[in-house]
Amino acid sequence: MTRTAPRYSGVFPVVPTTFDEDGGLDLVSQRRALDFSIDAGSDGLCILANFSEQFALSDAERQEIMEVCLDHVAGRVPVIVAASHYSTRVTIERCRAAEARGAAMVMLMPPHYGGTVRVPEPAIRDYFAAVSDAIGIPIMVQDAPMSGTPLSVPFLASMAREIEQVSYFKIEVPQGSAKLEALIALGADAIEGPWSGEEGITLLADLDAGATGSMCGGGYPDGIGAILRAYRSGDRAVAVAAYQQWLPLILTENRQCGPAAAKVLMRHGGVIACDASRAPTPALPVAARTRLIEAAEALDPTVLRWTPQSTTQQDIMTGEMR
Amino acid sequence: MTRTAPRYSGVFPVVPTTFDEDGGLDLVSQRRALDFSIDAGSDGLCILANFSEQFALSDAERQEIMEVCLDHVAGRVPVIVAASHYSTRVTIERCRAAEARGAAMVMLMPPHYGGTVRVPEPAIRDYFAAVSDAIGIPIMVQDAPMSGTPLSVPFLASMAREIEQVSYFKIEVPQGSAKLEALIALGADAIEGPWSGEEGITLLADLDAGATGSMCGGGYPDGIGAILRAYRSGDRAVAVAAYQQWLPLILTENRQCGPAAAKVLMRHGGVIACDASRAPTPALPVAARTRLIEAAEALDPTVLRWTPQSTTQQDIMTGEMR
Numbered sequence: 001m002t003r004t005a006p007r008y009s010g011v012f013p014v015v016p017t018t019f020d021e022d023g024g025l026d027l028v029s030q031r032r033a034l035d036f037s038i039d040a041g042s043d044g045l046c047i048l049a050n051f052s053e054q055f056a057l058s059d060a061e062r063q064e065i066m067e068v069c070l071d072h073v074a075g076r077v078p079v080i081v082a083a084s085h086y087s088t089r090v091t092i093e094r095c096r097a098a099e100a101r102g103a104a105m106v107m108l109m110p111p112h113y114g115g116t117v118r119v120p121e122p123a124i125r126d127y128f129a130a131v132s133d134a135i136g137i138p139i140m141v142q143d144a145p146m147s148g149t150p151l152s153v154p155f156l157a158s159m160a161r162e163i164e165q166v167s168y169f170k171i172e173v174p175q176g177s178a179k180l181e182a183l184i185a186l187g188a189d190a191i192e193g194p195w196s197g198e199e200g201i202t203l204l205a206d207l208d209a210g211a212t213g214s215m216c217g218g219g220y221p222d223g224i225g226a227i228l229r230a231y232r233s234g235d236r237a238v239a240v241a242a243y244q245q246w247l248p249l250i251l252t253e254n255r256q257c258g259p260a261a262a263k264v265l266m267r268h269g270g271v272i273a274c275d276a277s278r279a280p281t282p283a284l285p286v287a288a289r290t291r292l293i294e295a296a297e298a299l300d301p302t303v304l305r306w307t308p309q310s311t312t313q314q315d316i317m318t319g320e321m322r
Numbered sequence: 323m324t325r326t327a328p329r330y331s332g333v334f335p336v337v338p339t340t341f342d343e344d345g346g347l348d349l350v351s352q353r354r355a356l357d358f359s360i361d362a363g364s365d366g367l368c369i370l371a372n373f374s375e376q377f378a379l380s381d382a383e384r385q386e387i388m389e390v391c392l393d394h395v396a397g398r399v400p401v402i403v404a405a406s407h408y409s410t411r412v413t414i415e416r417c418r419a420a421e422a423r424g425a426a427m428v429m430l431m432p433p434h435y436g437g438t439v440r441v442p443e444p445a446i447r448d449y450f451a452a453v454s455d456a457i458g459i460p461i462m463v464q465d466a467p468m469s470g471t472p473l474s475v476p477f478l479a480s481m482a483r484e485i486e487q488v489s490y491f492k493i494e495v496p497q498g499s500a501k502l503e504a505l506i507a508l509g510a511d512a513i514e515g516p517w518s519g520e521e522g523i524t525l526l527a528d529l530d531a532g533a534t535g536s537m538c539g540g541g542y543p544d545g546i547g548a549i550l551r552a553y554r555s556g557d558r559a560v561a562v563a564a565y566q567q568w569l570p571l572i573l574t575e576n577r578q579c580g581p582a583a584a585k586v587l588m589r590h591g592g593v594i595a596c597d598a599s600r601a602p603t604p605a606l607p608v609a610a611r612t613r614l615i616e617a618a619e620a621l622d623p624t625v626l627r628w629t630p631q632s633t634t635q636q637d638i639m640t641g642e643m644r
Contacts, residue, residue, distance in 0.1 A: 087602075
């Protein structure tokens with residue numbers, strides 16, 4: 001296979017949105033979460049994703065988080081901004097704002113609302129085409145159960161061929177590895193970035209299928225990175241061993257914790273001040289929290305022993321963060 | 323049954339959000355839609371509902387529509403403002419803004435996002451309780467499949483008893499009439515407003531179950547009102563006849579058209595300038611549009627022959643509106 005090298009590849013964790021105990025934005029913790037993510041070896045970051053609780057934010061908060069994150073990262077790594085909204089018009093506004101602020105890519109689910117509002121393929125195609133026409137950075141299609149919208153491989157491949165910016169695909173549906181493989185086979189060079197998602201739970205199978213990137217949870221990009229870098233260097237046996245080593249933690253995040261995992265680990269490691277999700281999301285059960293930390297401590301991930309590598313960050317470290 | 327008279331009852335149509343051909347807000351048509359709705363005999367109105375395509379609006383547009391509508395209605399009839407958002411915090415902000423601007427009531431679905439994010443009963447209860455504590459106007463719980471969240475009768479009744487502002491219930495799930503009857507039986511006086519929804523398709527059964535209000539589509543509040551007023555005056559036979567008379571139109575709206583119905587009728591009658599839904603919602607198929615107009619023309623509804631009754635509205639009538 002003589003595929004063109006993709007513009008973006010590797011480990012792109014989702015950075016959680018950090019709140020204080022009252023549910024307000026905690027921008028000090030937000031910047032520390034970004035610094036940690038970069039220090040832990042991320043090739044890039046994703047903000048405002050579902051694992052960032054994007055659906056719990058107002059438009060104004062979304063804009064504020066985007067500005068704070070892109071300004072603070074300041075080009076150290078590429079940043080993908082998730083920008084899904086039902087309306088084509090609002091999505092375009094969000095994507096233009098992201099590009100103008102320095103986003104490397106935008107990520108979009110197919111348009112949907114609630115348990116029942118879905119749109120047919122021609123309208124999904126028009127939606128992505130209209131966004132593509134409005135921006136000059138790549139679009140990652142997020143193919144996930146949350147949108148409630150099945151996206152067939154032929155449909156995804158045709159969008160990749162026909163819509164300029166549609167070039168990255170994060171596949172996180174059941175049997176996603178086979179879907180990635182089929183998408184690469186059908187879409188060929190139009191599939192610039194076939195990516196793995198869902199916390200890395202299927203990362204090895206996805207890499208075998210041809211994935212070139214992983215959008216994982218935010219807690220341990222060093223662990224996911226160890227798997228991915230070994231695989232990319234051609235040492236599959238090392239990748240298999242690393243995957244098996246990190247699997248209990250990945251599995252605990254994927255099945256027991258969800259979006260809370262990264263924040264619990266970051267709080268436990270002193271990266272952020274508060275690990276609460278915004279209401280009405282219930283608190284993580286104690287058993288899941290205990291299991292997650294136990295699984296992490298066995299692996300000595302960066303998150304549990306991080307101190308900022310950038311001296312400019314020292315001034316915002318305070319005693320009460322621990 | 324010695325129920326206390328509810329503060330609000332009768333016909334409360336959902337006012338559509340009016341767009342121009344480019345998907346921008348059309349505020350001239352918006353005000354005319356409000357005037358028509360009042361002139362057609364509405365006891366009150368609902369804005370920013372799902373049938374208003376609320377999920378296609380940005381927060382800023384939502385705020386603008388709310389201000390324009392509440393200012394223009396100016397107390398002529400009570401207005402219910404739908405304010406659903408996943409986040410408790412954002413929902414409270416929306417509800418406070420609605421109350422401050424003069425809303426009579428807010429309407430909320432249980433918190434949800436997309437096809438998969440749902441929260442358990444204790445968190446739903448906390449969500450409504452927090453909103454109730456923040457405002458001084460009643461809350462209508464919208465019990466609809468769109469939220470993907472089953473709400474049991476005992477749970478709804480307990481919220482009605484225990485949460486001050488939770489007092490109105492729009493039931494539009496399958497077998498909703500039986501649910502209304504059970505809710506009234508269990509919740510008694512705490513159920514101030516057991517309401518019918520879903521375009522009036524089950525209105526007669528809902529009235530028999532004890533419904534005191536109907537939140538219907540926006541196209542023909544005169545028709546729904548004829549059914550409801552006959553029933554309330556004790557003349558069930560007239561109500562049954564009126565229901566049967568309007569049923570073909572109700573059914574066409576409910577099964578063939580959805581949110582497009584009110585806009586198509588209003589455009590056909592010259593109330594508004596454009597009946598397009600905002601992208602990516604597909605255009606209504608021609609056959610459904612034809613069937614809808616045919617069903618309406620057989621009934622001579624106000625929407626097809628409306629001229630503003632308020633002289634202050636004459637100046638915004640323009641030739642191209644027809």
